[in-house]
Amino acid sequence: MRKRSRLPMFVTLGVLLFLYAPILVLILYSFNDSRYPGAWQGFTLKWYRMLLEANSVEARDIWRATRNTLVVAFAATIISMVFGTMAAWAMYRFRSRLQSLHQMLVYAPLVVPDILMGISLLMLFVNMSVNLGLTTIVVSHTTFCISYVALVVLGRLQDFDHTLVDAARDLGANGFAVCVRILLPLLGPGIAAGGLLAFTLSVDDFVITFFTAGPGSTTLPVQVYSMMRHGTPTLINALSVIFIIVTFSVVIFSQRVLQRKNNTHPHI
Amino acid sequence: MKRSWREWAISLPSMGWLVFFFVIPTILVCGIAFKPRSINGGIGDGWTLGTWLDVLQPSYPLVVWRTLWLSGMTTLICLLVSVPVAYWLARLSREARNWMLLLIILPFWTNFLIRVFAWWSLLHSQGWLKQALAWVGLVSPDAQLLYNEWAVLLVLVYTYIPFAILPLFASAEKFDFSLLDAARDLGAGKLRAFVSVFLPGISQGMITAFVVVFIPALGSYAIPDIVGGPQSEMIGNKIAQKVFVDRNLPHASALATLLALVVLLPVLYSIFTQRRQKRGNGGRRS
Numbered sequence: 001m002r003k004r005s006r007l008p009m010f011v012t013l014g015v016l017l018f019l020y021a022p023i024l025v026l027i028l029y030s031f032n033d034s035r036y037p038g039a040w041q042g043f044t045l046k047w048y049r050m051l052l053e054a055n056s057v058e059a060r061d062i063w064r065a066t067r068n069t070l071v072v073a074f075a076a077t078i079i080s081m082v083f084g085t086m087a088a089w090a091m092y093r094f095r096s097r098l099q100s101l102h103q104m105l106v107y108a109p110l111v112v113p114d115i116l117m118g119i120s121l122l123m124l125f126v127n128m129s130v131n132l133g134l135t136t137i138v139v140s141h142t143t144f145c146i147s148y149v150a151l152v153v154l155g156r157l158q159d160f161d162h163t164l165v166d167a168a169r170d171l172g173a174n175g176f177a178v179c180v181r182i183l184l185p186l187l188g189p190g191i192a193a194g195g196l197l198a199f200t201l202s203v204d205d206f207v208i209t210f211f212t213a214g215p216g217s218t219t220l221p222v223q224v225y226s227m228m229r230h231g232t233p234t235l236i237n238a239l240s241v242i243f244i245i246v247t248f249s250v251v252i253f254s255q256r257v258l259q260r261k262n263n264t265h266p267h268i
Numbered sequence: 269m270k271r272s273w274r275e276w277a278i279s280l281p282s283m284g285w286l287v288f289f290f291v292i293p294t295i296l297v298c299g300i301a302f303k304p305r306s307i308n309g310g311i312g313d314g315w316t317l318g319t320w321l322d323v324l325q326p327s328y329p330l331v332v333w334r335t336l337w338l339s340g341m342t343t344l345i346c347l348l349v350s351v352p353v354a355y356w357l358a359r360l361s362r363e364a365r366n367w368m369l370l371l372i373i374l375p376f377w378t379n380f381l382i383r384v385f386a387w388w389s390l391l392h393s394q395g396w397l398k399q400a401l402a403w404v405g406l407v408s409p410d411a412q413l414l415y416n417e418w419a420v421l422l423v424l425v426y427t428y429i430p431f432a433i434l435p436l437f438a439s440a441e442k443f444d445f446s447l448l449d450a451a452r453d454l455g456a457g458k459l460r461a462f463v464s465v466f467l468p469g470i471s472q473g474m475i476t477a478f479v480v481v482f483i484p485a486l487g488s489y490a491i492p493d494i495v496g497g498p499q500s501e502m503i504g505n506k507i508a509q510k511v512f513v514d515r516n517l518p519h520a521s522a523l524a525t526l527l528a529l530v531v532l533l534p535v536l537y538s539i540f541t542q543r544r545q546k547r548g549n550g551g552r553r554s
Contacts, residue, residue: 005458008356012368015353015429019375022386022426025396029389036394087282094275102279105286111479111535112294112528113487115504119511119524120293123300126310126517143289146282206381207489207504211511224381228494233385240382247377255370 023244030237047238058227058235065223072134072209072219073202076141081195083142084149085187091150092157109147117144118211125212132214140212141202148201149194156190196254200247294528301522309515323522328506335502336530338417338492339485342424346432346481347474349425353433354473355466358440369437376430384494387423388414391495415497423491428484432477439473440466472542479538483531503527 033044054060087106091099109117121140125132164186168178184191206221213222220243224236301319306312353372357365375383390397391413402409413419443466451461467474489504496502503523510520 004359008352011349011352012356015349015433016371018426019372019429022383022390023375023378025390026382026386036392039394039399083282083285086278090275090279090282093278096275098275098279102283105283105290109286109290111483111531113484113504113531115487115489115507116294116297116524116528116531117290119507119520120297121289122511123296123517123521124289124293127296139289143285146285150282200377204380207487210508221379221381224379224385225490225494228381228385228388233389236382236385237389240379240385243382244378247379248374251370251374251377 026237027241027244030241032237035234047235048242051235051238051242061218062220062223062235062239065218065220068134068217069203069219069221072137072141073199075138076145076202077195077199079138079142080145080149080198081191084146084194084198085153085191087146087150088153088157089183091154092160106147106150109144110151114205114207115211118208121208122211132212133217136212136214137209137217137219140208141205144205144208145198145201148197149191152194152197153187153190156187156193160186297521298525298528299521300518301525303518303521305516305518309517311517319518319522322519323526328523331501331503331506332526332530334417334500335486335488335504335527338421338424338500338502339482339488341421342428342485343432343478343482345421345425346428347436347477350429350432350436350477351467351470351474354436354440354470355462357433357437358443359445372430372433380427381490381494383427384423384491387419387426388495391419391422414495415500417496417500420488420492420496420500420502423495424485424488427491428481431480431484435476435480436470436473439470439476443469475538475541479534482534486531487527503530 030047031043031045032040033046034041050056051059051062054063087102091103091106117140121136121143122132125136130136164182165178168182173181204221205219206225209219209222210225213219218226224239227233227236300311302315302317304312304314304316304318357368360368389395392398393410393412393414395413398407398411398413401407401413402411407413447465447469448461451465452458456464486502487504488502489508492500492502492505493508496505503526507520507523507527510516510523
């Protein structure tokens, strides 16, 4: 056994430090009794209190934006789960010219920068004289979420045993029964994983929302942006920490659930 | 006949959606680039090449060049750092590897703007990183770390590193590490074995990492907007400026078309190399 170089390990640890340091500093700042990022002025919980009591205009705007974000994310997730799963099934089941075209359509949004998608959707809405609002944001988010859901479900379908469907059919199951009793239970985890990805991408999106949101339909990232640009960024730190706690617990929880599933059904 | 009816029925919803909300808008943008601007900030009637003459003004080549330079440097740094990380991760035990992957992805699940904001507060003239560097004496106390190209580059690298690590790791995981031992037995040095055996072994991952870092970096808007200043604008900033500040939609469309052309080149390149590689592998196997 030769001695391995330690360098890759140090690079990895350095990357982890680089990735976490800003987030840790942000958490510390949220307890800092100072209006501006800077010297430590003492420990305080007043930013959290301001945020949770929602007495100020800023805090109320944040909660409205949070509600908008969740509404958009749920709507976009549900639509893209249905369309994305159908797309994945079509691409898996059929091999034809139509499906190669389908595949190109599904992959293309993945390699297009957000800003191009944002501006082209804005031009479409302007051309159709549609008022910008929550609906246009949902439509835009669905457009990029479909591809991600389709990709995740297609990945699961690669190890799908199609003889199960044939067996069910031989035993007299009709199309509907096959769908409900075979496909959905087996593809469930894949569809859920795709939906989770779509949900987080929707919550996280800033650029496309920025282009397709109208007045009054601000989502949380757009709200954070305008607070950074125009207002005082004091509440952002506390908001970020709440955000971080929520996302980290969702990720760790879903990781646990998925791992348990994998352990009980090692062959699926 | 029945089969093809079923195929259409299941393909149509997603295809229809993507055609209507992705393909048509893209064509629309290219079309609007040839339209004049109406007085009220909308799109006028008739056709014109005037917008393109404005776009080819002397100030834009610099912005295009800066966009290419910043995205290229981001990709290079991300790849240089991520290759050793992928190498190390791939040699870990399965359980340790899953935990490390989770650790790497986790920050990436916090909101993108919040991460940019975190860097903004660190680099800010009162920020801790700035203060620490000034205290050590690496920068002068009144130096400005924000609002320049280096700040943009730093935050771009921060944002895209996980995108580079994941595909490289996926390739490294499939790499047969006994090949490295074989190379060493045959007399290659550590570095030589790494460069001429490991790197070609993960070339597929490198191409994917290149595409998933370089292309989104080209379209950056929020990062140069927040930590960069007017001196470090990228094409994305110009597009947003034409839409929101100048209300000149044809001009914004022409810039978007330009960006789309810049993006298309690496995509075509990667498709081309992948085809060639597939053909190459097929030949070797037979």
